[in-house]
Amino acid sequence: MPGPAQAPTSSTGADHAAVVEMLRYAPVADELAQRFADAGHRLYLVGGSVRDALLGRPSPDLDFTTDARPEQIQRLVSGWAEAVWDTGIAFGTVGAARRGQTLEITTFRADAYDGVSRNPVVAFGDTIEGDLVRRDFTANAMALSLPDRTFVDPYGGLAALARGVLDTPTDPATSFGDDPLRLLRAARFVSQLGFEVAPRVREAMTAMAPQLARITAERVQAELSKLLLGAHPRRGIELMVDTGLADVVLPEVPAMRLEIDEHAQHKDVYEHSLTVMEQAIDRESSDDGGPDLVLRLAALLHDIGKPATRKVEPGRRVSFHHHEVVGAKMARKRLRELRYPKQVVEDVAQLVFLHLRFHGYGKGEWTDSAVRRYVTDAGPLLERLHKLVRSDSTTRNKRRAAALQRSYDDLEERIARIAQEEDLARVRPDLDGNAIMELLGIPPGPLVGRAWRHLKEVRLERGPLDDDEARAELLRWAAEEGIESEGTRGGTEPQG
Known part of the structure; x- marks a missing residue:
């Protein structure tokens, strides 16, 4: 797995790096800034755009904040931007596009939240410091004044980046109480950036985890997906489990912690599942479009049926008969509740259902008929199934691990041979x-x-x-x- 994103090491060096990085955006940012300055308004590049520049991460979209009110922003970008949209204008945001870049310009905010949902009661502010203090984390509470390029960091975001720590500009209990989705955003940023959360942030997350239930399933699903698609999803999932967030979002995952797997080679099924997810990620290919949400979900959830099917056999051997059947039903139910698209739900459930079938292959005892059924049942998921099954081998017995991989090599070779002879990708009856x-x-x-x-x-x-x-x-x-x-x-x- 890759290491954390490279953080700046010194205030002076990072300030300079920020200015140099922002110069890449000069043609669009400077033009926009000059329009605002000529009209007597201040403009700042802010939030994730600044954070990612400091970390050397690409940031195709630019976020700005300003003292101009929404209707003034519209007038200033009208005729200059190639497109303007106002879908977020109720929250003070005007969107624009210019020379292939997407810009979001938001009036300084001084939001308060209603304490029931995460919907803010919008109040516009007058200072950049007041705007930055309401942001989720100090790493996102930095700004670059334009066009003079003065670095603004009133809450220690640069130092937090240098340490690789997520902290909040204000008291974390206040920040999370205002918007409980930030609890899950903390875990998401841990996954994306490889950072740690500050001790006070972890304490607040643990104490306030139940409040995440106030958030709509669609918003939770969006953050969970970003977490799983990050560079360090295991860290994000572990933080969710350790703080109790997973009990609200994915209770089936922490439920696996107490279940010893059938090989008795791992601490528990939970640890095994995290390892399988990491191994599946290692098998992802950039040729396939990069991070694969379906594969990662299937790897994480492939054994969630074990707690419900656990049985102690004679000789104290633990079995989990038909856990793939139970697990597929559980995965389908949970993902539906999280409002995942139907195709994602069905694909993940099918992979969970099929992940154990290979273990009947042995040393090649399957008939050609069984191989055809394996391919046909997997359908377009076959390549993902290959990766999941290979990743599901986490035994510490090197001889056993090598034998399992050789056996699967043999199965793939047979699939390729039969597919070449019979066009298995389009198995249909011989009569239509x-x-x-x-x-x-x-x-x-x-x-x-x-x-x-x-x-x-x-x-x-x-x-x-x-x-x-x-x-x-x-x-x-x-x-x-x-x-x-x-x-x-x-x-x-x-x-x-």
Whole structure:
């Protein structure tokens, strides 16, 4: 796993680095700043844009804050920006696009929250210091004055970056009480930046974790996804579990801490699952589009069915029979409650359901039919399933680990061979729906679907059939089912 993001090491060096980094944005930022200055307003580059510049991270979008009110911002960017939108204007934010860069310009804020939801009661402020103190973490409470490029850091954000620590500009209990989503944002930034949280922040997170229940599922899901897609998701998940946030968001994960896995080689199923997630991440490829949310969720949740299926067998051996079936149902339920898209829910649940099937392969005992079913059931998830199954080997027995990898190598080779011979990616019955209706003399309806599924099962079991064999098999099935078909009317017995 990569290390934490590179933090600045000194105040002077970092100040200079910030100015140099911001110069990359000079054409757009300076133009915008000059428009505001000419109108008598102040403009600052702020928040994540400044933080990421100091850390040497790319930041395609630019966030600004200003003493200008929203309607004044609209007038100043109108005619200069190539596009302007006001979807956030109720909260003082005007969006704009200029030469391929997205800009968000927000009036100084002095928000208060209603104490029930996370919805702020918007109040505009008059100073940059008042705006920065209401931000979530000191690392996000720095600004760069434009166009003079004066660095503004009233709450020690630069020092916090240098130490790799997340702290709040004000008392953390006040900050989290105003907006409980910040509890989860802390874990998300730990994942993204590799930082630690300040002791007082950890204490407040632990004490206030139940308040995260005030936040809508959609907002929680967005933060959880960003956490899982970060560079250090294990750190983020561990912080969630240790502070009790996971009890609110993903209670199935901390529930695994007390369950010893069946190999008795790991501290518990929880630790095993975190290791599997890390190993799955190591198998991700930039060619596949970078971080894979479905794979990471499946790796984290693949064993959540174990607590419910735990049984102590004779000889004190612990078993978890059918935990993949139970786990798939649990994963589907939890992800639906978190409002994940339907495809993400079904893909993760299917990977959890299938992750244990390989263990019946042994030393290659599967028939070609079993291999076809494995590929067909995985469908477009096959490559992810390969990565998940390989990652699920965390045994400390090097000989056993090597044997498992060799066995899976053999399975993949067989899949490749059969796929080349039979085009497994598009396994379909040897007769389509039209041919079935014509041969059986039946109209469209459920009976066609039943016949289609039977022929697909035959295709998986026996491999491709030629046309005569497929037709004979369909007639044989129809006769067994008592279905009068064109081929059986008049006492004609189907052949084959």
